[in-house]
Amino acid sequence: MDALYRLEADKLDIFLQSLGPDIYAPVKTDAIRFQKISSVKEADLTALADVPVKDFFFRQREQLFKFTKGKIATEIKDAPFRIFFGLRRCDLNAVKHQDFIFIEKYKDPYYTAQRKNTLLFGYHCDEALNKYCFCGSMGLEEYHDIMFFDKKKYFLLNPGSKVGQKIVSEAKLKRAGTLKKKDTIPKGTDRLEKKDISKLFENSLWEKGADECLSCSACTSLCPTCYCHEVKDDVKLSDLKSGERTREWSSCQLKSFTRVAGEHVFREKRVDRFKHRIYHQLVYFKERYGVNMCVGCGRCITHCPTTIDFVSLINKMK
Amino acid sequence: MGRLRIGFYGLTGCAGCQLSVIFNEDELLDIIKLFDIRAFPFIKASNDEERFDLVFMEGLVASPHDIETLTRIRAKTKTLVALGACAHSGCIPAYRSFTLKENYEHLLYSKAKDIADVEPEPISKHVKVDYVLPGCPPDKKEILHFMKEIALGKTPKFNHNPVCVECRLNGNDCLLIHGKPCMGPITSGGCHAVCVTGGFECWGCRGPTGDANYKAYIALLKKKGYKKEFIKTRMMMFAGKIQPEEMKACLQ
Amino acid sequence: MKADYLPQSVKVLQKRDESADTFTLRLGMKVDHDPGQFIQVSIPGIGEAPISISSYSKDYLEISIRKVGNVTNALHGVKKGSSLFVRGPYGRGYQMSKLKGKGIVFIGGGCGVAPLKGAIEYVEKNRKDFKEIDLFLGFRSPGDILFTSRHKDWENHFNVHMSVDQIPSKTCYSGNVGFITDTLNKTPIQAKGTVAFICGPPIMMTKSIQLLAAKGFKDTQIYVSEEKLMYCAFGLCCHCMDKGNLTCLDGPVFRYDEIVRSRDGKA
Numbered sequence: 160m161d162a163l164y165r166l167e168a169d170k171l172d173i174f175l176q177s178l179g180p181d182i183y184a185p186v187k188t189d190a191i192r193f194q195k196i197s198s199v200k201e202a203d204l205t206a207l208a209d210v211p212v213k214d215f216f217f218r219q220r221e222q223l224f225k226f227t228k229g230k231i232a233t234e235i236k237d238a239p240f241r242i243f244f245g246l247r248r249c250d251l252n253a254v255k256h257q258d259f260i261f262i263e264k265y266k267d268p269y270y271t272a273q274r275k276n277t278l279l280f281g282y283h284c285d286e287a288l289n290k291y292c293f294c295g296s297m298g299l300e301e302y303h304d305i306m307f308f309d310k311k312k313y314f315l316l317n318p319g320s321k322v323g324q325k326i327v328s329e330a331k332l333k334r335a336g337t338l339k340k341k342d343t344i345p346k347g348t349d350r351l352e353k354k355d356i357s358k359l360f361e362n363s364l365w366e367k368g369a370d371e372c373l374s375c376s377a378c379t380s381l382c383p384t385c386y387c388h389e390v391k392d393d394v395k396l397s398d399l400k401s402g403e404r405t406r407e408w409s410s411c412q413l414k415s416f417t418r419v420a421g422e423h424v425f426r427e428k429r430v431d432r433f434k435h436r437i438y439h440q441l442v443y444f445k446e447r448y449g450v451n452m453c454v455g456c457g458r459c460i461t462h463c464p465t466t467i468d469f470v471s472l473i474n475k476m477k
Numbered sequence: 478m479g480r481l482r483i484g485f486y487g488l489t490g491c492a493g494c495q496l497s498v499i500f501n502e503d504e505l506l507d508i509i510k511l512f513d514i515r516a517f518p519f520i521k522a523s524n525d526e527e528r529f530d531l532v533f534m535e536g537l538v539a540s541p542h543d544i545e546t547l548t549r550i551r552a553k554t555k556t557l558v559a560l561g562a563c564a565h566s567g568c569i570p571a572y573r574s575f576t577l578k579e580n581y582e583h584l585l586y587s588k589a590k591d592i593a594d595v596e597p598e599p600i601s602k603h604v605k606v607d608y609v610l611p612g613c614p615p616d617k618k619e620i621l622h623f624m625k626e627i628a629l630g631k632t633p634k635f636n637h638n639p640v641c642v643e644c645r646l647n648g649n650d651c652l653l654i655h656g657k658p659c660m661g662p663i664t665s666g667g668c669h670a671v672c673v674t675g676g677f678e679c680w681g682c683r684g685p686t687g688d689a690n691y692k693a694y695i696a697l698l699k700k701k702g703y704k705k706e707f708i709k710t711r712m713m714m715f716a717g718k719i720q721p722e723e724m725k726a727c728l729q
Numbered sequence: 730m731k732a733d734y735l736p737q738s739v740k741v742l743q744k745r746d747e748s749a750d751t752f753t754l755r756l757g758m759k760v761d762h763d764p765g766q767f768i769q770v771s772i773p774g775i776g777e778a779p780i781s782i783s784s785y786s787k788d789y790l791e792i793s794i795r796k797v798g799n800v801t802n803a804l805h806g807v808k809k810g811s812s813l814f815v816r817g818p819y820g821r822g823y824q825m826s827k828l829k830g831k832g833i834v835f836i837g838g839g840c841g842v843a844p845l846k847g848a849i850e851y852v853e854k855n856r857k858d859f860k861e862i863d864l865f866l867g868f869r870s871p872g873d874i875l876f877t878s879r880h881k882d883w884e885n886h887f888n889v890h891m892s893v894d895q896i897p898s899k900t901c902y903s904g905n906v907g908f909i910t911d912t913l914n915k916t917p918i919q920a921k922g923t924v925a926f927i928c929g930p931p932i933m934m935t936k937s938i939q940l941l942a943a944k945g946f947k948d949t950q951i952y953v954s955e956e957k958l959m960y961c962a963f964g965l966c967c968h969c970m971d972k973g974n975l976t977c978l979d980g981p982v983f984r985y986d987e988i989v990r991s992r993d994g995k996a
Contacts, residue, residue, distance in 0.1 A: 190650040210648060219646050223734045226773035229812065231735060265965055267732035371693050373662035375641035377651060387967040390734070390960040394774040396507040396625055402774055404734070406960075408646065409968070413638050414688050416968060419958045420797035425971070429690065435970075443973035464653040464662065465697050629775060630806075631799040 838929025867909025
């Protein structure tokens with residue numbers, strides 16, 4: 160899967176439109192977020208989308224089942240065929256991690272229903288999009304149906320799946336060389352130094368990060384890989400018996416995350432909560448599943464109100 | 478078990494919190510099916526004050542009459558709920574505590590001597606409060622949710638998460654990052670971040686979270702160019718009477 | 730592991746009060762399980778809660794519940810013959826067959842005795858597989874003592890040590906008074922060939938571990954049962970994660986050496 164095909168820049172819109180009606184791309188509103196577009200001109204590809212695509216698949220609020228008078232029933236509907244265009248390498252890998260945990264490991268029917276009719280079209284970054292990017296340190300892999308390399312007047316397309324290959328073939332695009340491994344990694348993105356982070360748990364610099372932390376949960380809700388959630392019941396006021404059980408995103412940065420009966424909070428200290436997020440992303444997930452959870456998109460830094468840069472914090476640790 | 482006998486009362490306040498209850502138009506009939514509304518002087522002509530399982534008390538204590546009403550109702554009530562910011566924290570009316578009487582008296586009343594007033598206080602200063610539904614005004618859906626939990630026999634929990642949690646779930650861009658003095662991170666959530674979602678920064682009407690990092694928050698606002706006096710005024714507006722020790726220390 | 734949040738309906742065969750705030754439900758559930766595992770019990774509309782299995786039987790499954798929250802309070806209102814929604818069993822319990830030939834010290838405090846009871850019943854059914862058995866059971870007050878109907882049987886088979894922290898005035902009680910850890914401290918125990926199961930309030934667990942260490946127990950001989958907030962119970966919601974361990978999958982029963990890694994400055 161290293162073949163490249165050429166698509167003229169002015170043909171991009173027709174190419175995408177020919178594939179289906181539901182094309183999503185990053186669009187600048189109050190922030191850059193993925194929205195349905197009618198023309199690729201609406202897309203903003205100048206920066207990393209502020210809001211990742213996570214909530215299209217692992218939705219913020221998902222009904223697990225309905226209950227009525229002693230009976231429970233699920234209603235799971237597959238999402239329509241959708242194409243997401245303009246995903247960066249970090250975001251593609253984030254979807255990979257979520258696919259791995261929700262589909263491969265847990266066969267989660269809710270996530271699968273949202274995800275299965277989706278194609279992922281990447282948009283390659285030649286270099287870091289902002290000074291907090293560190294995807295190059297995270298050992299990312301190729302995970303796309305088609306990756307688009309922007310050459311201004313034309314695009315080079317690299318199909319990464321059978322479906323992607325079929326699309327490229329059917330569009331009768333011309334071969335235009337071979338993709339080299341070194342061209343897949345954005346330049347200047349390896350700022351997290353290689354070290355055994357598991358040995359730094361008692362380092363005093365973590366306190367520095369936690370001192371700045373407002374525990375607002377921006378980091379976890381904008382993280383494209385965080386998948387922690389809680390489960391809630393709600394009933395109709397009219398009978399107090401029928402209702403639904405839902406799962407909703409939750410955040411390890413909040414005290415309520417570990418509050419048990421009797422109001423005991425297991426991770427009470429802010430620094431413990433702060434460390435837990437980073438260790439889950441960089442250590443615990445890897446120990447269990449063999450890959451980093453973090454993809455180095457840097458949103459937890461750029462969108463942190465106090466811009467806590469845990470990467471430079473770790474780099475300073477000895 | 479019969480329907481719970483409930484009441485809605487108001488002390489000094491604008492009655493907006495009682496309106497928030499009534500704004501649940503679509504559910505009012507369900508509420509009446511579940512609860513026996515014995516008293517609601519704001520909208521009801523005949524009110525029975527014999528005894529209550531549950532009373533929602535709006536407003537703060539600002540006059541001798543308020544103290545009388547509050548203690549009278551509390552004595553007849555099993556469970557008392559502070560409804561809204563005035564009852565919870567004293568809210569804006571309690572702000573007069575932080576300035577001298579002669580600074581405002583002449584602006585308000587021509588014959589100030591005739592006005593009987595007492596030190597403005599949240600109702601918890603005078604009586605035991607079992608639950609708090611904060612906010613100026615409280616969120617109507619939260620009131621409904623609270624009533625549902627009571628009807629189910631559950632113990633409703635106070636939302637300790639900051640406003641930011643719901644704000645992020647609404648997909649909002651952070652106003653602090655754009656330089657607005659949003660109080661989301663130090664304010665208890667449960668309002669569905671209605672202000673920020675409407676483009677207006679949080680003023681902290683629901684009172685302080687138990688987990689606010691005041692030091693980092695104040696430092697951030699200063700970095701964004703806000704003066705200490707401005708920050709103090711904002712933080713005292715709703716929380717002046719219920720300041721946690723940590724907040725007090727940071728505002729010194 | 731599959732992400733399956735859907736509970737099944739099961740019948741409540743029996744309900745008995747154990748103390749003022751603790752009760753036992755016997756459920757019509759025939760499942761293979763280890764003692765120390767837990768199930769997710771729910772009342773739709775109220776919510777779901779993880780509850781330890783407190784029995785060991787092929788014919789039924791018992792849970793002993795302390796009224797501490799919304800779900801457990803509502804469960805107390807459930808009557809014999811009605812139905813509950815249940816998922817599980819989940820987690821890693823006490824792997825009894827691997828401990829054949831050993832002596833066991835059970836140390837339980839309050840409702841922490843409930844998960845131990847399942848293991849105790851296992852030992853009762855397989856008495857010859859184990860050597861010396863000591864039970865150290867501590868309760869707040871005489872009125873809080875759990876499973877009194879079983880104590881006679883236990884005394885016939887095991888060395889039972891019981892104590893209450895305090896006696897309220899006007900209570901008729903002739904047993905030991907004081908923390909159960911004090912009894913543990915005073916009782917000679919052979920560490921060699923013995924393992925210890927601990928479940929109770931955090932402070933009791935910490936103290937017990939210290940006392941056992943002083944008696945020559947290694948971390949690998951001590952099993953603790955952890956309590957954490959959980960939602961999914963199969964390792965996906967991550968609420969019960971402590972360091973890298975998921976309490977719902979890797980626990981709730983941990984061998985102590987598995988959870989002490991932060992001692993040497995490691996995560």
